[in-house]
Amino acid sequence: MATVVALAALTVATVAVSLVFLGRISLVPEGPREASTVFYVVAYHYGYAFYDADLNERETIDVKVGEPVTLYIVPSQALPRAVSLEYAERTMTLAIGGLAPSDPGIRKKVLEDFALGNVEHIVGIASHPVYVTTSVTPLLAGAPFREQGPRTLREAVEQKDPSIKSVTFTPKRVGAFDVLCVDSGMDGGGTCGWGHKWMVAKGAFVVRP
Ligand SMILES: [Cu+2]
Structure with missing residues (x-):
């Protein structure tokens, strides 16, 4: 024995x-806790802007397989009206919801969603454990825009604005994966309204060997 x-x-x-x-x-x-690659993701109606740890805008979230990644999700509505609208204007370059690029109907639909309070997103990444629900509604307190909060993305980040949520995970597979707004209501409308199903950044999460 x-x-x-x-x-x-x-x-x-x-x-x-x-x-x-x-x-x-x-x-x-x-x-100090294993350093992870940091990216900021601004979620807007209807897309994403990606920034590296120094807040330089990037086309994609570029990471290495097997290394931890932390994403900080910032809803554009956490920023003042002008900044928020500036992000939404990026959608004007897309063909979306049967409308051609720069159709003023796109802007109208976005503003409608703001007015209706369809301001939250659930940010996901295909094949990865990412499902981050934004929570900017309480900060907006019924208004379509927030004027008393941080004035810029940098300020929001530095002040650790309560609207910012994070997720840390380790990508295990090399490839390019879609960043998307995950949730969809019964009617397919989703939490951010009209353009929800077009809120996809194709292959924007890039995992390199
Ligand atoms: Cu969305």
């Missing part, structure tokens, strides 16, 4: 040593 126990202990010890040797486990206490 004692032999069996000793043998088991020896096996455990051997496995542990090999894991240390292989670098799978670390005996050094983890210093």
Whole structure:
């Protein structure tokens, strides 16, 4: 019996040593939490703007496979009217909801959604455990825009605005994955209203080897 126990202990010890040797486990206490790649995602009607850790705008969220990523989701409605509208104007360059690019109907529909309080998004990434619900409604307190909050994205980030939510995860597969607004109501309308189903950034989450 004692032999069996000793043998088991020896096996455990051997496995542990090999894991240390292989670098799978670390005996050094983890210093500052393992650094993750940071990106900011501004979700607007109906799209996303991506920024790196220094708040430089990027076409895509570019990360490395097996390395942790932290995304901070900032709803554009957390920013003042002018900034919020500026983001929404980007949608004017798209063909959306049967309307051609720069059709003024697009702007009208966006403003309608603001007025109706269809201001939340649920940001997801295809094939990844990302499902972040924005929560800007309480900060808007019934208004379509927020004027007393941070004036810029940088200010919002620096002040850790309560509208900002984060998610940390480790991508395991190389590829380009869609960033999308996940939730859809019974009628397919979703939380952000009219343009919800077009709120997709195709292949914008890029995982590199
Ligand atoms: Cu949305």
